[in-house]
Amino acid sequence: MGKAIDDRAYRHANAVAHRPRAKDWRKSMSDNVALALIVYTALQIFVTTKALSEGMPSILPYLLLVLLVGAIIPACRWFEKRWKDLDDAHAADPALTGDFRRDQAMLWSLAIGLPFAITYGFKAIV
Incomplete structure (x- = not known):
């Protein structure tokens, strides 16, 4: 009888330890x-450095780099704030998966696309 209880306790403890946590x-x-x-x-540093090596004039791209890195922070904080303010009950709600994926896609589109768009737009003007 003691062995059966130990086995059940082990299985229960093991199952709890390996249970996937809610996202x-x-x-x-x-x-x-x-x-x-x-x-x-x-990406912004890489793209700006590449543009400089192709002959972009002056220090302007470096100033643009500092401005753009500073400017993206409020946008990223907006994404984070939308989710940070969730209460514990909603923080793991699977019904929010679609909203999370939408915000995630927008965030990554900005993070990857914006450095190229800005640099090539700037090159087109100059």
């Missing part, structure tokens, strides 16, 4: 924002 939308969006900022900054 926390707040943490997931925060992680996405942090990574998107890193990717955006790296």
Whole structure:
């Protein structure tokens, strides 16, 4: 009898330890924002440096780089704030999956597309 109880206790403890945790939308969006900022900054530096090596004039691209990196932060904070303010009951609500994916797609579209759009738009003007 003692062995059966120990086996059940082990299975229960093991099942609880390996049970998948519910997704926390707040943490997931925060992680996405942090990574998107890193990717955006790296792409912006790469694209600006490439434009400079192709003969863009003066220090203007460097100033633009600083301005653009600073300007993206409020947009990213907006995405994060929308999800950070969720209460605990809604933080793991699977019904929010579609909204999360939409915001995630918009965030990553900005982080990846904006450096190229801005640099090529600037090159077209100059």
